[in-house]
Amino acid sequence: MASGTVAVVRVAPRASRGLWGDAWRRLLRNRPALLGFVFIGVFVGTAVFAPLLAPHDPGALYPPPPDASSGATGPYPPRPEHLMGQDLQGRDEFTRVVYGARISLLVGLGSVIFGVIIGGFVGAIAGAAGGRADNVLMRVVDVLLAIPGILLAIGIVAWLDRGLPQITIAVAVTNAPIFARLLRGGLLAIRESDYVLAARSVGVPTRRLLLRHMLPNSLTPIIVAATLALATAIIDVAGLGFLGLGPPDPRTPEWGTMLTDSTKFLRAAPYLIFFPGLAIVISAVGFNLLGDGLRESLDPRLKK
């Protein structure tokens, strides 16, 4: 405790830059979070610049290495022209892993944004209205939370049929109840606070009270949860692909689907498992590190 007091004294003369400014400074001092930024940078950079990074066409079939016996089919091991080898059809694995980042980022980010919007909307109504509306909405949330994670997503994809938009919706619906609960809880706690009472007593209209006073103050847990949810979303999307519920077009380079196609060649072609697997892990680690870092920097009380 003593050292904590010293730190406060040292920091005190510097003018506070507000919640976000302070949080940003703390985040930049958090080494794991910076590492998370690096991993996310690799992931997002790969996704954005895929056509520049990838040496080949993700859908095209390439000839086997010259020393392959005639009539042989893939997979073929890594060599200079095909850094991560070639899959069963002879496509370039490196190119497919690179383009897979696009699918993963698009569907992962889409599902979290969509989940935050639905969940946030439901949570805001429940938390702001209270009473009967709150009760009904939270029972719906309970129902969705009663179905264990990916099982709900599996059910939804089975229902809506396979496809990237369907996967996005499925993962979003799986995530939404968590955001709804978080925002509702935050709003309910804030509703009782003194500054809301103060704002109300000077006659701030309800709409403004909600949008300017209550929502911004309950956003931090949502930001942390959304970052961590990105890691889970990437894993869940790949999981659906692995279970055979990925995009129906086999040419789409989706990491989980690529893994499923390769499980039969675990002995002969472990590289077809290793590289897509590593790509998933790097992306998930990145968002988990950043999420933990955000949690610590947005809540100064949590300092170890």
Added chain:
Amino acid sequence: MTKYIVRRLLGAIPVLFGLSIVLFAFIHLIPGDPATAILGQHATAQRIAEMREYLGLDDPLPVQYVDYLAGLLQGDFGRSFINNQPVLGEFLRRFPATVELTIAAMIFAVGVGIPLGRFAARYAQRWPDGAVTVLSLLGISIPVFVLGLTLQYIFAVQLKVLPASSRIDARLQLDLQTNFVLIDAWLHAGWTFDEKVDAFVDGVRHLVLPAIALGSIPLAIITRITRASVIEVANEDYVRTARAKGLTERRIDGRHIMRNAWLPVVTVIGLQVGGLLAGAVITETVFAWNGVGRWIVDAIGNRDYFVVQSTILIFALIFLMVNLIVDIAYAFLNPRIRYA
């Protein structure tokens, strides 16, 4: 306490009710005609008419729902489209396989996670703590299927020390009576004691890799919570008092720290059950494990919607029950909490 349990049980009813509506909608609101969706585009008009009749699709929706609910209450979860077997029977036959895997994963997660968390707490802010933190970060970041395939490659393909898949060596021709392999090994008629031991050991060897793959996420979470909880309790005044009056570290650890650090750990262990059931779906697919999870995946492939719908409902039911049990266990463990 009884009052609390009753209230919680009653509270589960609306959730189950809502769940049944959602899952009913799942079958009856399939985009397009459910009968066609189930049978495929090329089915004859007569087959489709039969299927509509079978599903009761020509009745008004509320009537259909009431029929469905009445069936559920009598334990009728529908039949598989593929082999016309009742869903509940097949579920119960396969469920022990999933339970066996889940329990093994839990034993691994708790057995390794708690000591690891205590170890990290003892060396808090020093390198062993850092190593454990990295490990638990990897635990939650590696998907079950990636870890499962990696373990298969290392231990089954390369080192050849453990079997890659299935529940037991098929050559042993084990009779599955309870469908818990580790129990059936002892029940097998006509085997000598040594043969039973061999079968049991073989069953355990088949369990190791899937249990590690499935248990990795709970392991990471239990480790984190144990570490945080032990550190928090270790900073309490009464621990300082215990140390000041000269108790041995061992006694402080056992009597003063762990007893109070248990609570969050127990809660989080209970909360992992849902995740384990969901994770079992993927683990069973990786390891060709003939449980409920693999059944769901096959059913989706076959568009066997009743199987998908009903297994999700049963899983949710189990999940709700487990959460209830965890809450009650929590109240028992912590006398400071009294539910009114």
